[in-house]
Amino acid sequence: MFTKHALGRGLPVLRTERLLFRGLTPSDDETIFRFLNDVEVIKYLNRVHLPTKLRARRLLKEIWISGARLESVHYGIRLLEQDELIGVISFQQWKEDKKEAQIGYMFDRRYWGQGYGTEAVGRMIRFGFEELGLQRIEGKCHEHNQRSQKVLIKNGMKYMRTHKHFSLFPKNGQDVLVYVKEQTL
Structure with a gap:
């Protein structure tokens, strides 16, 4: 079982049939910046009022700061065969004492619709x-983001509620759907 303290020394490598998960490094910034500059990739993120390049820089900064503080765990998702970074997946708002976290993810648009999510x-x-001992994982997506809804549902997450006009900036708020999966013993 990994604790936040243990993960502070480095993330374990994870694998699937087609994907490799490794901790992000500064050399990944350019690739992440590229797909954060794609309006289709970021249109459901909460920073819609910011110009795209500024939004990308702030998101990268948030990833590094929250990871350093052990408030989140961010993995780079790579194609196993080519070692090409295609997305980022994370546990955010990780509350070790409550054994819960929120899952978040984004992918380069070129890899949408292929089951990678x-x-x-x-x-x-x-x-x-x-490995982390979580008992509850929450996933959120904007109501119009049907691809993300399908990803959560296919992974056994159940719809719980809707946050009305959810945003860091209320004038830009959209309804956000909340899905939950709980560990069954």
Whole structure:
């Protein structure tokens, strides 16, 4: 079982049939920046009022800061065969004492519709339950993000509630659907 303290020394490598998960490094910034600059990739994120390049820089900064503080766990998702970074997946708002976290993910648009999201989320959920000792994982997505809804549902997450006009900036708020999966003993 991994604790936050243990993960502070480095993330274990995770694998699926087609994917490799490794901790992010500064050399990944350029690739992440590229797909954060794709309007289709980021249109459901909470920073819609910011210009795309500024939004990308702030998100990268948040990833590094929250990881250093052990508030989150971010993995780079790579194609196993080519070692190409295609996305990022994370546990955010990780509350070790309550054994819960929120899962988040984003992928380079070139890799949408190929089952990578479902595969990655499934592996991360298993990691959370089996290796981090989580008992509850929450996933959120905007109501119009049907692809993300399908990924969560295919991984056994159940719809719980809707946050009305959810946003860091209320004028830009959209309804956000909340899905939950709990560890069954």
